[in-house]
Amino acid sequence: MNDLRLFERAQAVDETKISAKGVNVHYGAAHALKDVSVEIGDRRVTAFIGPSGCGKSTFLRCLNRMNDTIPSARVTGRIELDGQDIYDPRVDPVQLRAKVGMVFQKPNPFPKSIYENVAYGPRIHGLARSRADMDAIVEKALRRAALWNEAKDRLNAPGTGLSGGQQQRLCIARAVATEPEVLLMDEPCSALDPIATAQVEELIDELRQNYSVVIVTHSMQQAARVSQRTAFFHLGHLVEYGETGQIFTNPRDPRTESYISGRIG
Amino acid sequence: MTDLPANGPAGSIPVHRPARSILETDARTRARNRAEARFRAYGLGALLAGLAFLAILLASILWNGLGAFTQTRLALPVELTESELDPEGTRDPAALAKVSTFGYEDLLEAAMARLVAEEGIATELEPGDLADLLSSGAAAQVRDAVLADPSLIGRTVTFDVLAASRVDGYVKGRVTRESLADDRNLSPAHLDVADALIADGDLTRGFNPAFVLGADASEKRPEAAGIGIAMLGSLYMMLVVLGLSLPIGVAASIYLEEFAPKNRFTDFIEVNIANLAAVPSIVFGILGLVAFIQFAGLPTSAPLVGGLVLTLMTLPTIIIVTRASLKAVPPSIRDAALGVGASRMQAVFHHVLPLAIPGIMTGTIIGMARALGETAPLLLIGMVGFVASNPPDGVLDGFVSPNSAMPAQIYEWAKRADPAFYERAWGGIIVLLVFLLLMNLAAVLVRRRFERRW
Numbered sequence: 001m002n003d004l005r006l007f008e009r010a011q012a013v014d015e016t017k018i019s020a021k022g023v024n025v026h027y028g029a030a031h032a033l034k035d036v037s038v039e040i041g042d043r044r045v046t047a048f049i050g051p052s053g054c055g056k057s058t059f060l061r062c063l064n065r066m067n068d069t070i071p072s073a074r075v076t077g078r079i080e081l082d083g084q085d086i087y088d089p090r091v092d093p094v095q096l097r098a099k100v101g102m103v104f105q106k107p108n109p110f111p112k113s114i115y116e117n118v119a120y121g122p123r124i125h126g127l128a129r130s131r132a133d134m135d136a137i138v139e140k141a142l143r144r145a146a147l148w149n150e151a152k153d154r155l156n157a158p159g160t161g162l163s164g165g166q167q168q169r170l171c172i173a174r175a176v177a178t179e180p181e182v183l184l185m186d187e188p189c190s191a192l193d194p195i196a197t198a199q200v201e202e203l204i205d206e207l208r209q210n211y212s213v214v215i216v217t218h219s220m221q222q223a224a225r226v227s228q229r230t231a232f233f234h235l236g237h238l239v240e241y242g243e244t245g246q247i248f249t250n251p252r253d254p255r256t257e258s259y260i261s262g263r264i265g
Numbered sequence: 266m267t268d269l270p271a272n273g274p275a276g277s278i279p280v281h282r283p284a285r286s287i288l289e290t291d292a293r294t295r296a297r298n299r300a301e302a303r304f305r306a307y308g309l310g311a312l313l314a315g316l317a318f319l320a321i322l323l324a325s326i327l328w329n330g331l332g333a334f335t336q337t338r339l340a341l342p343v344e345l346t347e348s349e350l351d352p353e354g355t356r357d358p359a360a361l362a363k364v365s366t367f368g369y370e371d372l373l374e375a376a377m378a379r380l381v382a383e384e385g386i387a388t389e390l391e392p393g394d395l396a397d398l399l400s401s402g403a404a405a406q407v408r409d410a411v412l413a414d415p416s417l418i419g420r421t422v423t424f425d426v427l428a429a430s431r432v433d434g435y436v437k438g439r440v441t442r443e444s445l446a447d448d449r450n451l452s453p454a455h456l457d458v459a460d461a462l463i464a465d466g467d468l469t470r471g472f473n474p475a476f477v478l479g480a481d482a483s484e485k486r487p488e489a490a491g492i493g494i495a496m497l498g499s500l501y502m503m504l505v506v507l508g509l510s511l512p513i514g515v516a517a518s519i520y521l522e523e524f525a526p527k528n529r530f531t532d533f534i535e536v537n538i539a540n541l542a543a544v545p546s547i548v549f550g551i552l553g554l555v556a557f558i559q560f561a562g563l564p565t566s567a568p569l570v571g572g573l574v575l576t577l578m579t580l581p582t583i584i585i586v587t588r589a590s591l592k593a594v595p596p597s598i599r600d601a602a603l604g605v606g607a608s609r610m611q612a613v614f615h616h617v618l619p620l621a622i623p624g625i626m627t628g629t630i631i632g633m634a635r636a637l638g639e640t641a642p643l644l645l646i647g648m649v650g651f652v653a654s655n656p657p658d659g660v661l662d663g664f665v666s667p668n669s670a671m672p673a674q675i676y677e678w679a680k681r682a683d684p685a686f687y688e689r690a691w692g693g694i695i696v697l698l699v700f701l702l703l704m705n706l707a708a709v710l711v712r713r714r715f716e717r718r719w
Contacts (some may be wrong), residue, residue, distance in 0.1 A: 069603060071527050098606035108597035110616055120615070121605035171601070178605055 017042040017182060017212040018063060023077035025058050025067065032058045034236040036077075040182075040229075045204060045213045047227035047244065049220055051259070054233040056216045060184050063214065064100035065093040081182070098125050101180035105187040107167035109159035109174070114151050117159040117170055118142060121178035137177055144210075145173035146203050165196020172203060176211070183207060185215040189222065201226050220260055224248050232256045326694055333692025336473035336488060337428040337436045339399065339462065343376040343407055344421045356415040369404040369411075370396065373426075386461040390454055398455055398462075400427035402482070402489045428468060430488040430685035432459050436470050439684060476692060480654055481674060487685035490678070492693045494654045498568045498668030499637060499700075505572020505664070506579055506636050511629055513576075514583030521584070522591045523613050542581035549578045550642030558646060565647035566667035574646060575636040582635065586628025590621035623715040630708040634701050640672040649673040671697045 018040040025033035033055040040046050048056035058067070065086060067073040079086050086096055098121070109117050118138045119128075128134035138155070142148040147169040151162075159170050168188055175183060185204070189197040204226050207213055217223050223230050224244060231241040232253075240247060240256045251257045285291060290298075347354060349372060350364055377399070378392035388395070403426040410424065411417055427433075431451040434440035442453040462468035479491025525531045553574030557563045563570050594617045602612035643649050648669050657663035669677070675693040678686040 064604070066600070066603065069599070069609075094606050094608045097604060102600075102604035104597060104600055104604065106597055108595075108601040110598065110601060111620065120602075120607075124605075124607055124611055124615075174601075174605055 015042040016040070017082065018214075019080045019083075020059075020062075021078045021080075023059065023062060023075065023079060025055070025062060025076075026074045027070070028072040032236055033062075036233075036238045038231055038238060038241055040212060040214060042212045043208060043210070044228040045208050045215060045226050047223035047230045048214065048216045048233060049218075049223045049230060049259075050233035050239075052218075055236040056231075056233045057186050059233070060186055060214060060216050063182070063184055064097045064102055065091075066097075066102065068093055098178050099180055100182040100184060101175035101178060103168070103171050103175050103183065103185045103188050106191050107164055107171050109162070109167050109170050111158065111160050113156045114142075114159045114162070114170060115155040118173050118177045121174060125178055127178065141173040141177035142170075144176050144207070145169045146199065146206075147173055163196070165192050165199055168192060168196065168200055169203065172200070172207075176207070180211065182212045182214065185213065187216050187218060190218060197222070220248070232259060234259070326691055326698070329688065330691030330693075330695040332437045332439075332688045333476050333695075334473055335437075335470050336476070337433040337468060337470045338425050339428050339468050340423055341373075341376050341380060341399070341403075341426050341467075342421050342423045343372055344379075345372065345407075345411060345418050347419045350411060350418050351415070356418070358412065358415070361412055361415055364408070366404040366408050369408050372407065373399060373403055380462075380467065381458060384461065384465045384467070386458055388454060388458050390458065394452075394455070395458065397451060398429055398432050398459060400429050400486055400488050402427060402486050427488045428459075430486070430683065431455075432468070433470075433488050434685055435459060436463070436468070437688075439688070476689075477696065480656075481651065481669065481677070483651065483653075484681055484683065484686075487681075487683050487689060490686070490689050492671060492674050492689075492696055494656060495669040495671050495674035495693075496696065497656070497663060498571070498648070498654070499670045501568035501663045501668070502572040502575055502670060503633055503637060505569060506575045506633055507629070509573070509576045510579045510583050510632070514580050514629075515587050515625060517580075518584045518587035518591060519613055519618070522588045523609065523617070538581050538584050542585055545641070546578055546639050547641040547644065549574050550645035552577060553642060554645045564665050564667070566652055566669075567665045568648075568668050568670075569664040570646050571643055571648050571670060572664075574642045575639060578639065578642060579632040579636045582632040583625075583629055586632070587621065587625045590624025590628070591617060593624065594620045623712050626711045626715065627708045630704050630711065634704040634708075637700060637704070638672050638697065640670075640676050643670055643673045649676060651677060671700070 016039045018038075020036060020038045020040075023033060023036045024031070036055075036059055038059075048060060050056050061067045062075055062079060063086075067075055075087065081096070081100065085091070110120065112120075115138055118141050119134050122128050122134060122137045128137055139148060139152075142151055147166060150166060151170070159167065162170060168191070172183075172188070188204075189200050192200065201222065204213055204215065215223075215226065227244045229242065230244045230247040232239045232247065232251075232255075234255050240251060240253045242252075247256060248260055251260060349368060351361060353360060374392040374396045377395040381388060381395060403424075406426055407424055410422070428436075429451065431440050431445070431448065432455070435456055436459075440451075440456075442456055445451055445453055445456065459468060475489065475493075476491045477496075478493035479489070480494040481491065482489035521531065521535065553570060557570045557573050558565055563573075598616050598620065599612050602616045603609070607615065640649060647667075650669075650673075652667050652669040654666070654668045657666045657668075671693060675690050675697065678690040678693060
């Protein structure tokens with residue numbers, strides 16, 4: 001996983017999962033995201049890189065309408081999930097977020113037990129018919145998040161008592177427990193130490209088997225390690241989007257080149 | 266990597282930093298250290314002064330008020346003569362009730378004269394004067410006993426009757442022979458009799474449960490006044506306050522904090538709630554008078570109305586505290602809940618509200634404690650004054666039957682002329698303070714109990 005043989009990475013059949021066209025975001029008077037169009041493939045990892053304040057997290061939060069919770073945010077343009085407009089008035093953001101899960105920058109487990117953290121999503125969406133069903137869902141989610149072996153003996157211990165890396169994996173387990181189709185990750189490793197980061201990165205690579213993963217990261221090495229496609233944002237513009245290998249070895253835009261070589265940002 | 270030009274004006278500002286050993290302090294450092302020491306001294310001084318005043322306050326409250334919890338009583342054998350009370354001998358309750366308390370006065374006078382004679386106390390006082398040693402409520406006490414049990418008629422029964430407030434004051438050291446010189450109720454000769462009765466063990470001072478449990482009494486009988494019914498009035502008001510202000514306040518806070526759009530209108534409401542918390546409480550009293558009594562037609566002096574007024578007064582406090590508690594819940598918890606597809610309502614009720622509960626509970630208890638101590642708004646709805654109240658007929662009747670409240674009762678006693686009521690007022694303050702302390706203790710315990718431990 002940690003190799004940098006970028007060109008040899010197998011590309012799956014490229015099916016578009018999310019398609020964004022001409023997306024603009026305003027926070028009050030501030031124009032945070034300017035005319036972004038991007039196609040995000042299914043069952044692959046897409047990385048958003050760029051300096052702080054470039055709009056990558058803003059764009060990520062558009063994809064599951066988390067920006068709705070910010071009163072001053074205004075989103076225009078069209079974002080489609082499987083060809084359906086997610087900003088259609090008929091779409092209930094609650095249902096959308098069950099399909100498009102999210103993992104946040106800072107691990108934010110609920111102050112409840114590990115079991116309850118994972119079971120919460122399935123419970124409110126009515127995914128389990130019995131206690132045994134729920135147990136199975138929790139175990140599956142924790143296994144997918146590579147936390148089962150560490151947590152199976154203390155499922156009733158508080159989730160906030162885990163280490164930072166374990167907490168983040170618990171948040172990933174919580175996100176995958178609702179069986180989403182897309183997993184959005186907003187700098188999931190920025191609060192973690194290198195060992196925990198490696199574990200989460202490994203996990204992301206495995207999650208790719210089942211989900212379309214979009215990850216925002218500040219670390220270009222991380223983007224290079226885990227993603228198949230990379231989008232470079234700068235000052236609210238999507239500057240360049242392409243195969244990760246191409247972006248890092250042969251960027252077309254001089255700004256991308258400056259950023260990945262450390263001259264701006 | 267610096268904005269300072271190498272040879273520019275900023276670079277050439279001379280710096281006076283004389284070479285000096287760190288082992289010796291320079292004048293500036295000494296001055297700063299002195300300033301800090303002075304500030305600490307001010308703080309400590311203020312603290313000690315505050316504690317001293319608190320100690321003086323508590324000591325004077327206890328000194329003045331503890332007397333109200335004891336009362337002087339006289340064990341008086343009263344001959345309940347049939348010829349006076351039931352001339353026809355029918356024991357018919359209707360006939361017995363025809364004899365007013367006036368009719369019992371003679372019995373008490375006779376009983377006093379006999380007691381004084383039996384104990385061999387020499388006095389020049391007439392029997393009618395001797396009866397002044399007793400509370401003016403004594404006749405009613407004997408009459409009530411007879412009406413409750415007519416078989417007592419014809420026997421000599423020993424009643425534990427209250428001594429008059431002057432006698433009680435003499436036993437407690439408040440009344441002296443000098444202070445009685447101008448008194449129309451009692452003369453020094455009475456006190457001689459009282460001394461003799463004390464020596465014989467007939468006149469004793471004991472714990473007075475009627476002060477904590479009983480009702481207020483008229484100006485003539487300070488010895489019989491109690492704060493119990495007013496306490497009941499306060500309790501009923503607190504039930505109304507809790508039952509209304511907690512759900513309304515918490516629901517309003519959740520709506521304003523989590524759901525309401527942030528615009529000029531909600532800003533306006535927010536500012537107004539903050540201002541309402543600072544509105545003088547008597548203004549709420551006027552509002553209550555107009556809205557609940559004059560407009561809605563609710564009864565005056567009723568704890569229900571008092572509770573409604575205090576609810577209005579407590580709501581802003583509860584809303585402010587609840588909103589602060591909700592704000593203090595980290596936004597990441599909301600994000601986490603929304604991120605797994607919870608609705609906003611679910612995010613609030615499953616995750617945010619449980620974390621805010623300790624703060625809400627503490628704020629509610631503190632707000633209720635404040636409401637418990639309020640007098641001013643009750644002035645306008647007729648709960649301050651001599652509210653001749655009896656225990657309510659039932660649990661629900663307690664909400665509407667005329668009543669007072671503890672602080673209103675204290676105020677009422679404090680403004681009456683008789684110094685015996687002064688002691689009552691201080692005693693009432695002790696009772697009120699005990700309640701306030703208990704409520705604050707509850708706030709601390711609730712906070713400890715529900716505080717998030719992980």
